[in-house]
Structures are given as C-alpha cells and as structure tokens.
Amino acid sequence: MAKGEIVLGCLAPHPPHVVYAENPEQNEPFSEGGWEALRWGYHSLARKLKGIDYDCIVVLTPHWQTYVGTHFLGLERFQNISVDPIFPNLFRFNHDITVDVEMAEAMHDAAAEAGIITKMMRNPDFRVDYGTIVSCHMLNSSWNKPIVTISSNRSTSYYSNEVMNAQAAALGEAVMKAIEASGKKVVLVASHSLSHRHFVTEAPLPEDMSREHIYNHSQYVWDMKLVQMMREGKMREVIDILPEMIEQTMAEAEGGGLSWMMAAMGYPDYPAEIYGYQSVIGTGNAIAAWDPNEATRQLVL
Amino acid sequence: MSEEPEIVLGLYVPPHPHPLLAPEQNEGWGRLRDAFDTCRQRIEESDADLMLIYSTTWPSIVGHQIQAHPKPVFTHVDDDFHFLGSMPYEFHMDAEYAECYREACEARGLHARTVAYDGFPIDTGSVVALKLLNPDNRIPACIVSSNVYSNRAEQIVLGKAARDAMLKLGKKVVVVVVASLSNRMFTEHIDPSDDRIHSAKDDEWNRKILEFFDNGRLEDISQLSRDIQGQIRVSKVVAYKPAWWMAATMGQHNNYDGEVLAYEALHGAGGAVIQLTPAKGGVGDKEFDEDDVEYYHGDRSVLDKGMI
Numbered sequence A: 001m002a003k004g005e006i007v008l009g010c011l012a013p014h015p016p017h018v019v020y021a022e023n024p025e026q027n028e029p030f031s032e033g034g035w036e037a038l039r040w041g042y043h044s045l046a047r048k049l050k051g052i053d054y055d056c057i058v059v060l061t062p063h064w065q066t067y068v069g070t071h072f073l074g075l076e077r078f079q080n081i082s083v084d085p086i087f088p089n090l091f092r093f094n095h096d097i098t099v100d101v102e103m104a105e106a107m108h109d110a111a112a113e114a115g116i117i118t119k120m121m122r123n124p125d126f127r128v129d130y131g132t133i134v135s136c137h138m139l140n141s142s143w144n145k146p147i148v149t150i151s152s153n154r155s156t157s158y159y160s161n162e163v164m165n166a167q168a169a170a171l172g173e174a175v176m177k178a179i180e181a182s183g184k185k186v187v188l189v190a191s192h193s194l195s196h197r198h199f200v201t202e203a204p205l206p207e208d209m210s211r212e213h214i215y216n217h218s219q220y221v222w223d224m225k226l227v228q229m230m231r232e233g234k235m236r237e238v239i240d241i242l243p244e245m246i247e248q249t250m251a252e253a254e255g256g257g258l259s260w261m262m263a264a265m266g267y268p269d270y271p272a273e274i275y276g277y278q279s280v281i282g283t284g285n286a287i288a289a290w291d292p293n294e295a296t297r298q299l300v301l
Numbered sequence B: 001m002s003e004e005p006e007i008v009l010g011l012y013v014p015p016h017p018h019p020l021l022a023p024e025q026n027e028g029w030g031r032l033r034d035a036f037d038t039c040r041q042r043i044e045e046s047d048a049d050l051m052l053i054y055s056t057t058w059p060s061i062v063g064h065q066i067q068a069h070p071k072p073v074f075t076h077v078d079d080d081f082h083f084l085g086s087m088p089y090e091f092h093m094d095a096e097y098a099e100c101y102r103e104a105c106e107a108r109g110l111h112a113r114t115v116a117y118d119g120f121p122i123d124t125g126s127v128v129a130l131k132l133l134n135p136d137n138r139i140p141a142c143i144v145s146s147n148v149y150s151n152r153a154e155q156i157v158l159g160k161a162a163r164d165a166m167l168k169l170g171k172k173v174v175v176v177v178v179a180s181l182s183n184r185m186f187t188e189h190i191d192p193s194d195d196r197i198h199s200a201k202d203d204e205w206n207r208k209i210l211e212f213f214d215n216g217r218l219e220d221i222s223q224l225s226r227d228i229q230g231q232i233r234v235s236k237v238v239a240y241k242p243a244w245w246m247a248a249t250m251g252q253h254n255n256y257d258g259e260v261l262a263y264e265a266l267h268g269a270g271g272a273v274i275q276l277t278p279a280k281g282g283v284g285d286k287e288f289d290e291d292d293v294e295y296y297h298g299d300r301s302v303l304d305k306g307m308i
C-alpha cells in the first residue's frame, strides 16, 4: 500500500453568514446575499478541490470545545438540524454527514500513542458543530466525501496560547502518522477566522454590506501581516507569532486549527494560495490553501 | 402591584450533566442530585409562576439572547461528557415574559433579542437545571444567555431589566443561576470515584464563597466578582458574571437566608447547590466604590480617542 498523504490544507473560516448568503436548500432562512469576497473565494477553492483526488476531509473545529482531551467523531452518519446558538436567525441547516470512522479511529489511536488525551464520540444523538458544517459545505457543497471532525481542546483557556501551540503540534504530528499509515489521500481543514472580535449588535438585515467592516484597524493590520507571511511561505514563523496574535486580536486560531494543520504538513515553506479576505460581523476571515504539489500550486490572489 | 418584584427563591446550581445522568457513579454527584431534588420540592411547595435561568453555558455574541420558544423539544448531548448519555427534553417557556424581558433590556440600552427556533441547541447547564428543578414543566421558564464580551455594567443592567419585566407582569419568580464555582476541570478522563476539587486553592476559595452564600451575602459576592475571576476561574470569558447578574436580579443586597445544600467536585470543578431565600435584615461588612449602574451606554470608544 502506498503511503497516505495530505493533498491539500485549507484555512476555511466558518461564519454561518456565508452559508446563509448562499441560500442552499439545506438552510432554512432566506438571504439576499452578502460577503461575496469570501463566498467567491470559497467557490474558487471548491473548484480546485473538485480537481483533486482525495478520500476524506479532516476538520479541526473550535465549535466542538472539549476541556477533557481531544475528541473524534466516531459514528458513520449524523443526520440532524444544526441551529447556530449564536446566529440562529442565519443558520438552521439540515445535514446528512458521513464520517470516515476508520480514519478517525486511526487518528485517535495515533494521538493516544503520542500521549495525547483522547476520546471517540459514539453518542448517536450528538449534534455536529456548525464550524464543521460551514467549512465543509463551502468546500464541498455536494457532501460526497466522508469527513472526520476533531474537537478543539481548550488548552488556551486552561494554560496558555503557547501550550495550545505545543499540544496542537503534537496532535498534528500524530495525525500525519495516521494518514501515512492509512494509505489515504486526505484534505485537512483548519476551520476558523483570523482576528475574532465581533460586533455585539447586528444590522436589521444582516447581509446589509454597507454595515460590514473590520472591528478595528489593529485587527486588520494583524490579519494582513499573517496573510503576507502565508504568501511568503513563512508558516513556521506564523505559528511562532500566533500566541501573540491570539493575545492581540482574540484570534480564533486559539482553538488550535492552524497550529495543528501546519504541524501535520511540516510547516510549509512554499507560498499559500490566498482565495479571499473579508470581515464578517467585524471578525477577519481569510481563505487560504497549501498545496504540497508544486505542479498544481497557483498564485490565486 | 408592589415596587419590588416578588422573588420567591434564588438558586445557584452547577452546569455539569453528572447529577442528571450519572448520580450513582460518585457519592458527591449523588449528593448534588439530592440537593437538586430538595430544591425541586421547595419550588413545588412555593407559589412561583416563573423560573428564570441565567446560564453560563449559553454564550451569546449579538447582545443578550432570551429563549422564547413556547415548547422547545430536542435531544441534547454534551460536548465533553457525551459518553454519559443523551438529554432528551421538552420544556415549557414563558414567551410573554421573554418578550417583556427583551423590551426591558432595550429600554435600559442593551441589545437583546428573543430566540424561538425549532432545534435551537439549549445548553447543557439549562437542560440540567430544567430537567432536575422543573421536571414536569410545572411552571413556565425563561433562559437568558451570557454574552461573551459583557462585563460588570452590562450584567448588572441585564439583571435590573429582568426585574423590570417581573414587576411589569407581576410574576412570582424562582431565579436560577447555572454556574460552577471554581471551573477548572481535570484535563484527563478520571475514574468517577477519584473525583475531587482540582486544587486546594480552588477548594479554599470555593469554601469562602460558600460561607458568604450561607450568610446570605449575595451583594458582597457580586462585589468580589473580579477577585473570584482572578483566583479560581479559568479565563474562558472576561469575567465571573453570574454573581453580578444574580445580585442585580435579586435586589443588590445581603438580605437573604442562605443555605448550601451541597458542595462537591464535578470532574475537578466546584459544583454547589445553593438556595437564597429573601429575608428581613442582612449582614455584611463590605462597601465598595464601583458605581451602581442603571442604563448601559455601550463601549466608551477608547480606541477612537487617540492615535494607534
């Protein structure tokens, strides 16, 4: 069996607003659009993904928050309605998700072997978080590939951003071992935004783009700094300054997604493909991808 | 109608699912369950006609969300403790109070909205409290969220708005706060029989807070909120808010008969079931100089006032 590999890594923010704006049949509310810079960026990345041969999508999401270890979805199918607890007016999504349980278990076992506290989630009533759903829907709206969801261990809250970074890195390395041993082709997804300070009020029409802007300029400057470093292939440096960025911008990378994905991918020193940047209710959101295959890697934006 | 709303009882209960789903697995979890049961009985014996819950496990971002679905039905599973089982629920909410609370929030400068959606994920803490304290939906309930960015002024105004709405509708209310004391859990899975408070420091602080509760000194606990946050609260959110809300909702004084019905570890966190009954006369030796606040004026736009 050939060694498994990561065929693409994606930074895929999950504001429910982008799914809301798309009006997919699975989502109950109706919108007049909005956040095109992000949505069109997602469309472009989704087209690229369609041309890639892969077996499953593995997502680390900050909206499945676990304090006791790192958990993995461990049942084959989840059919339910996901209502966003923060933006229920925007996101009430009927989903039918298939999980690659074999891959999830392999990752769980590899992580446990590396000394990471782990747990398989086997409760059939469990509701898959909206971070997973939004990122996966925007990347693959046909839902024709199985996924693995990994929870976000809250080591940032319990210890520090630095401890989060170290633990997420250990998890990334363990996950990479499991991927290699599986022989599968895997897409990794870090589901989160960059700067993460929200407005605490919402426009009467949430998609009224005349009201949308970044929360403050320092958030924007940090976001642009990170995007620039991604373009330059400085991912080791990005991860090194991430604790400071999280501190300054409440960045959602605190959940470990980017640190985990970069460790699994060996801290790419090649340029990231940038697909879009836009604020959503004040937060900074960038869509980026790391393509290990030089022949298909593009300068997108 | 009197000038003060009629608050029959105040309860402070833990959010963890263990007393609901696994009281038999650990003696302490069982004692917490017994304490919940005692409170349930006392609520039944009271003539309360509304249970108002403030839950620290329901975060909000867009202002303050108030549950207004008359009959929410779903099956909830906890993110961490999914292996303890599912929590199917069907509750009875007081939609009229929810709307009135929202209006009262807006009148005091807060951004607030009601939520009434099928399948809305009611949080673990609220589900545990409602299932244990109000199992037959004897009295209608209402739940208010905990805004992740809000701080003292906003929380106090949120509490006062709850009172305004109680007064307007003439409700007799059981006020329930769902929160841990110390909130650091063990980061590994433990055998239930090994559960204990995470550290001696957490335990000492918990016991000091319980002493205050026992003496009915709710307003003093509210005034100590920032110290409590710094000492025994994992920095998941910016502040220890439940005491601010509870004290503001219950009248900002120390005139209660306090009773700590149980105090136990819940995977390392401090879980207590506490009852406060309004009484005449109170104790306390603390006066603080933080201003009381009636109306929320929002951010002070500090960043806009200088150069960056």
Ligand SMILES: [Fe+2]
Binding pocket: A014, A015, A062, A063, A131, A192, A252
């Ligand atoms: Fe998020």
